[in-house]
Amino acid sequence: MATLHSRAGTKGVPRADRERQVLAAATAEFGRHGFEATTMAAIAGRVGVTKPLLHHYFGSKQDLYRACLDPVGDRLLDAIRTAMAEPGAGAPSTPLRVLHALFTALDGQREAWFVLYDTTLPADSEAARRAAHYRDAIDDLAALGTADLLHAAGPTGPLNAASLDGDALDADAPAADALDADALKHAWRGLCTALVRWWINHPDESPDAMARRCERLFTAARAVLAAGDDGA
Numbered sequence: 001m002a003t004l005h006s007r008a009g010t011k012g013v014p015r016a017d018r019e020r021q022v023l024a025a026a027t028a029e030f031g032r033h034g035f036e037a038t039t040m041a042a043i044a045g046r047v048g049v050t051k052p053l054l055h056h057y058f059g060s061k062q063d064l065y066r067a068c069l070d071p072v073g074d075r076l077l078d079a080i081r082t083a084m085a086e087p088g089a090g091a092p093s094t095p096l097r098v099l100h101a102l103f104t105a106l107d108g109q110r111e112a113w114f115v116l117y118d119t120t121l122p123a124d125s126e127a128a129r130r131a132a133h134y135r136d137a138i139d140d141l142a143a144l145g146t147a148d149l150l151h152a153a154g155p156t157g158p159l160n161a162a163s164l165d166g167d168a169l170d171a172d173a174p175a176a177d178a179l180d181a182d183a184l185k186h187a188w189r190g191l192c193t194a195l196v197r198w199w200i201n202h203p204d205e206s207p208d209a210m211a212r213r214c215e216r217l218f219t220a221a222r223a224v225l226a227a228g229d230d231g232a
Contacts, residue, residue, distance in 0.1 A: 015057075018047070018049070018057070019057055019058075021047050022043065022047050022049070022054060022057065022058065022064075023067060023068055023071070024109070025043050025046040025047050026038075026043045026064050026065070026067075026068050027068040027072065027109055027111065027112050027115060028046070028109070028111050029042055029043050029046065030065060030068055030111075030114075030115050030118065031109075031110075031111025031112055031113070031114040031115050032111050032114075034114075034118050034119070034120040035061070035062075035065055035118050035120045035121045035122075035127070036120035036121075037120065038061075040054050040055070040061055040064070043064070062122075062125055062126065062127045065115075065121075065127045066126065066127050066130055068112075068115055069115055069116070069127065069130055069131055069134070070130070072109075072112040072113075072115050072116060072134075073116060073130075073131075073133075073134030073137075075105050076102065076105055076106075076113075076116070076134070076138065077134065077137055077138065077141075078105075079101040079102060079104065079105035080098055080101060080102070080138060080141050081141065082101060083097040083098045083100070083101035084097070084098065084141060084144070084145060092211075092215065093218075094145055095145070095188075095218070096211060096214060096215055096218065098145070099192070099195065099210070099211060099214050100207065100208075100210075100211035100214075102192060102196070103199065103207035103210045103211060104207045106196065106207075107206075107207050110196060110199055110200045110203075111200060113192075113193070113196045114196075115131075116131055116134050116135055116138075117131075117135065117193060118131065138189075139185060139189065142185045142188050142189060143181060143182075143185050145188070146181050146184040146185045146188060147181045195210070195214065
């Protein structure tokens with residue numbers, strides 16, 4: 001008879017496979033409902049196992065949350081860093097490359113974005129500190145990208161089509177205002193979150209389709225900004 005300690009797992013499912021099932025279900029539950037509202041019973045029910053098995057495999061609910069968080073955080077950071085690397089000729093602008101990378105990294109597990117941005121985590125918990133570590137790392141990358149955009153646009157002028165298209169920066173241009181960069185970084189985080197939330201509600205949209213949609217939206221935004229400049 002198999003026991004909880006058996007490498008065969010439960011109901012003939014190998015333990016490694018069962019753990020992957022639990023992590024996928026837990027990531028979806030935490031992402032959709034948040035840490036506070038998610039129960040171990042709900043996760044167990046999705047997988048078809050018992051609560052004692054979850055505790056045996058992963059420990060407490062916070063331990064399970066961290067087991068979901070680390071793969072998501074690492075995957076997103078790797079995707080963003082790769083997207084921000086020096087592009088080849090004819091590559092999309094950096095913002096579009098980053099968005100495409102995010103959509104690709106989240107495909108099949110779209111709610112995972114909200115595991116990083118869960119406001120219901122206990123503030124003094126190790127899970128909250130770990131989530132903050134990943135958010136801060138993503139923010140640091142966003143700060144680099146937004147500072148480059150503002151540097152390209154100049155110290156006082158609005159973002160223009162060249163800056164959003166990722167054209168070469170003017171090395172002699174004055175540094176952008178630090179508060180402008182901070183505001184744009186927060187706006188970028190909000191934009192990413194809003195787009196992922198919309199994407200969750202439109203499951204038929206592939207990562208490539210979302211990236212093309214964002215490109216169309218960026219193009220429309222540039223046209224609006226350009227029209228405003230002409231009318232000034």
